[in-house]
Amino acid sequence: MIVRQFTSRGVTSHLCSRFKETQTQNRQVMARPSSDLAAFREVFSKAKHVAILTGAGVSAESGVPTFRGEGGFWRKWQAQDLATPGAFSQNPSRVWEFYHYRREVMLTKSPNSAHVAIAECEARLQKQGRRVTVITQNIDELHRRAGSTNILEIHGSLFKTRCMSCGHVGVNHKSPICAALEGKGAPDPNTSDAQIPPHDLPRCEQGGCSGLLRPNVVWFGETLDSDILTRVEEELDLCDLCLVVGTSSIVYPAAMFAPQVAARGIPVAEFNMEETPATMRFRFHFQGPCGTTLPPALARIFIQYQCIISWWSLHVRWYFYHMYR
Ligand SMILES: [Zn+2]
Numbered sequence: 029m030i031v032r033q034f035t036s037r038g039v040t041s042h043l044c045s046r047f048k049e050t051q052t053q054n055r056q057v058m059a060r061p062s063s064d065l066a067a068f069r070e071v072f073s074k075a076k077h078v079a080i081l082t083g084a085g086v087s088a089e090s091g092v093p094t095f096r097g098e099g100g101f102w103r104k105w106q107a108q109d110l111a112t113p114g115a116f117s118q119n120p121s122r123v124w125e126f127y128h129y130r131r132e133v134m135l136t137k138s139p140n141s142a143h144v145a146i147a148e149c150e151a152r153l154q155k156q157g158r159r160v161t162v163i164t165q166n167i168d169e170l171h172r173r174a175g176s177t178n179i180l181e182i183h184g185s186l187f188k189t190r191c192m193s194c195g196h197v198g199v200n201h202k203s204p205i206c207a208a209l210e211g212k213g214a215p216d217p218n219t220s221d222a223q224i225p226p227h228d229l230p231r232c233e234q235g236g237c238s239g240l241l242r243p244n245v246v247w248f249g250e251t252l253d254s255d256i257l258t259r260v261e262e263e264l265d266l267c268d269l270c271l272v273v274g275t276s277s278i279v280y281p282a283a284m285f286a287p288q289v290a291a292r293g294i295p296v297a298e299f300n301m302e303e304t305p306a307t308m309r310f311r312f313h314f315q316g317p318c319g320t321t322l323p324p325a326l327a328r329i330f331i332q333y334q335c336i337i338s339w340w341s342l343h344v345r346w347y348f349y350h351m352y353r
Contacts, residue, residue, distance in 0.1 A: 083275025
């Protein structure tokens with residue numbers, strides 16, 4: 029599988045042509061996806077290597093703002109205005125205020141039941157010698173906080189920094205990340221820029237480097253980390269079940285990754301708010317908030333639940349039969 033030619037928000041013509049081939053292949057085998065949970069559980073129970081692609085929908089259910097789309101503004105800008113190398117080189121203070129605000133917001137947010145279901149699933153399957161890999165485009169670390177450990181963050185993390193001088197990537201959960209950003213970053217459109225001098229912005233602490241740090245997230249117009257993409261490629265080649273969770277199958281990365289997995293005959297299950305044209309390429313589709321649809325799909329005791337429900341309904345029926353016959 030070739031995924032290395034991806035850029036963060038676009039693909040090369042080579043990959044587009046690969047995708048078109050996949051589309052053509054899939055059009056020939058399209059059948060309406062099933063929403064039969066018991067049938068999914070049957071497939072899930074046999075899977076040895078599960079790849080779970082997650083996107084903004086999972087974070088949205090925790091109330092994490094995206095600063096994109098209608099109403100998605102920080103001051104008078106959207107993410108695509110500030111999450112660019114050009115914006116950072118022009119005004120690193122403003123971009124750091126934006127990211128400082130996003131980091132601080134995350135202190136008030138928690139993983140939701142979809143994050144927890146994925147993390148519990150990974151821990152349980154690991155004990156059985158099976159493997160779960162989360163491939164996420166979210167940068168908020170909510171999967172990690174829920175307990176997932178095998179995570180590929182293809183767009184980086186709000187809580188990692190990269191030195192503009194030496195390139196060192198470090199984990200950083202400080203709040204605030206530096207003294208000068210304390211109390212800054214208010215999202216109100218009338219707030220003035222803090223205009224923090226570059227030497228007071230987050231700086232590298234590696235052996236006297238002191239280079240300017242930037243958030244280690246993939247910005248618009250940047251390419252994805254090739255090491256991470258190689259690992260994504262390996263996971264997608266190995267998986268025998270793929271879940272697409274909270275990300276539309278018409279946008280990157282699910283638009284490229286999941287249909288290619290489906291094209292080699294591997295079951296793909298989509299958990300999403302709505303159907304998309306790509307939904308028809310998948311074996312399963314479960315519509316609704318993933319915090320509601322995913323937990324029963326991945327739960328350990330689904331079969332027991334079914335048994336209890338059957339047992340209970342049998343007894344209720346028996347009771348009414350004997351009371352009112
Ligand atoms: Zn450095």
